[in-house]
Amino acid sequence: MLLLKRLLLLGVAACAPLIATADEYPNATVRLVVAFPPGGGTDGAARLLAEKLGPELGQAIVVDNRAGAGGTIGAQSVARARPDGYTLLLGTGAELLINPVTRKSAPYELLKDFVPITEVGGVTFVLVVPANSPAGSVQDLVAHAKSMPGKLNFSSFGMGSTNHLVGELFLSATGTKATHVPYQGSQQAMTALLSGEVDFAFETAAVALPQIKAGKLKALATPSPQRLKDLPDVPTLQEVGYKDLVAEGWMGVFAPAGTPAPVIQKLGQALVKVIRQPDVDARLTSRGVLVTASDTDAFRKKLAVEFDKWRRVAKDANVSLD
Incomplete structure (x- = not known):
C-alpha cells in the first residue's frame, strides 16, 4: 500500500509541470519550428506570425529552422518534443502528409503524433x-x-x-x-x-x-482551381486542358500530441486573432497564402480528407521515397 501511494504521488508530481503550464501558459519563450531553411515561403510566414503572436501571448516567439530530409527532421523534432506548448511547428502538407504517404514506414503519423491548432491558409x-x-x-x-x-x-x-x-x-x-x-x-x-x-x-x-x-x-x-489574384493573366492548368490537375498546399500550426487542451485552446484563439488582423491577412495574401484561420476542429477534418487525397495521388503517380 505504501509503495502504491508513493507511485501515485510520483505520478501526480510528473503531471504537475503540465498542469501548471496549462494554467500559467506561457511563462517562457516559445519555439516555432520551421522544417525548411530560411528564405522560403513557410519561413517568411513563420516570422510574420512570430512577430505578431509574441505580443499577443506576452512572450517571445523564436523561429527555429530545422531543415533536412524534405522537412522530416524538423517535424520529427516537434513530434518528440515535450508536450507543453513551448515547441510548436508551422507545418505544411509537404513534410506532414506527402512525405509520409510516399514512404512504407513514416517517422510519424500526422493525426496521431501532432495536435492541429490552427490552419493559417492555403498555399498556391x-x-x-x-x-x-x-x-x-x-x-x-x-x-x-x-x-x-x-x-x-x-x-x-x-x-x-x-x-x-x-x-x-x-x-x-x-x-x-x-x-x-x-x-x-x-x-x-x-x-x-x-x-x-x-x-x-x-x-x-x-x-x-x-x-x-x-x-x-x-x-x-497555376495548378490552383482559380487564377491567382496577383497573376490574373496566368491561366490555370484546367484552363489549358488538364482538368484533373488541381493542387494547392496548406500551412498550419501544430503542437506535439499530449499538449494540454487549455494550452491548445489559448494558442488557437491567439493565432486566429493574429491571422485575422488586416495587416497580417494582407501580408500573408501577398505571399500567396489564401488565409483561412480555421480552428482546431475544422482543421482536423480537412487534414483527414487531405491525407486520403494525397495518398491516392502518390499511388496513382507512382511516387515513392523508399
Missing part, C-alpha cells in the same frame, strides 16, 4: 520557367519536353515535398518525362532555376512572384 503554386526559356506557354513546355524525353529537369524544395509531387503529377498528366532535382529549400531551388540549372518548377507564389515581377521568370500556369 505557379509553374515557372527562366526568362530565357524557349517555352512561352504550357503547350510549348510540353512540346519541348516531348521532343527531348527525360532531358529536361525540374526542381523542388525537397524530395517528397508538395511541389515535387505536383511536378510528378504534371509529367503524368502531360505524358512527358523530366528529371526531378531536389534542393534543400525554396531559396536553393529558386537559385538553380534562375541560373538555368533546371528548366522549370512548380514554385510557391510567395517565392516566385518577386522573380516574375522582376522579369527573371515566366509564369506559365
Whole structure:
C-alpha cells in the first residue's frame, strides 16, 4: 500500500509541470519550428506570425529552422518534443502528409503524433520557367519536353515535398518525362532555376512572384482551381486542358500530441486573432497564402480528407521515397 501511494504521488508530481503550464501558459519563450531553411515561403510566414503572436501571448516567439530530409527532421523534432506548448511547428502538407504517404514506414503519423491548432491558409503554386526559356506557354513546355524525353529537369524544395509531387503529377498528366532535382529549400531551388540549372518548377507564389515581377521568370500556369489574384493573366492548368490537375498546399500550426487542451485552446484563439488582423491577412495574401484561420476542429477534418487525397495521388503517380 505504501509503495502504491508513493507511485501515485510520483505520478501526480510528473503531471504537475503540465498542469501548471496549462494554467500559467506561457511563462517562457516559445519555439516555432520551421522544417525548411530560411528564405522560403513557410519561413517568411513563420516570422510574420512570430512577430505578431509574441505580443499577443506576452512572450517571445523564436523561429527555429530545422531543415533536412524534405522537412522530416524538423517535424520529427516537434513530434518528440515535450508536450507543453513551448515547441510548436508551422507545418505544411509537404513534410506532414506527402512525405509520409510516399514512404512504407513514416517517422510519424500526422493525426496521431501532432495536435492541429490552427490552419493559417492555403498555399498556391505557379509553374515557372527562366526568362530565357524557349517555352512561352504550357503547350510549348510540353512540346519541348516531348521532343527531348527525360532531358529536361525540374526542381523542388525537397524530395517528397508538395511541389515535387505536383511536378510528378504534371509529367503524368502531360505524358512527358523530366528529371526531378531536389534542393534543400525554396531559396536553393529558386537559385538553380534562375541560373538555368533546371528548366522549370512548380514554385510557391510567395517565392516566385518577386522573380516574375522582376522579369527573371515566366509564369506559365497555376495548378490552383482559380487564377491567382496577383497573376490574373496566368491561366490555370484546367484552363489549358488538364482538368484533373488541381493542387494547392496548406500551412498550419501544430503542437506535439499530449499538449494540454487549455494550452491548445489559448494558442488557437491567439493565432486566429493574429491571422485575422488586416495587416497580417494582407501580408500573408501577398505571399500567396489564401488565409483561412480555421480552428482546431475544422482543421482536423480537412487534414483527414487531405491525407486520403494525397495518398491516392502518390499511388496513382507512382511516387515513392523508399
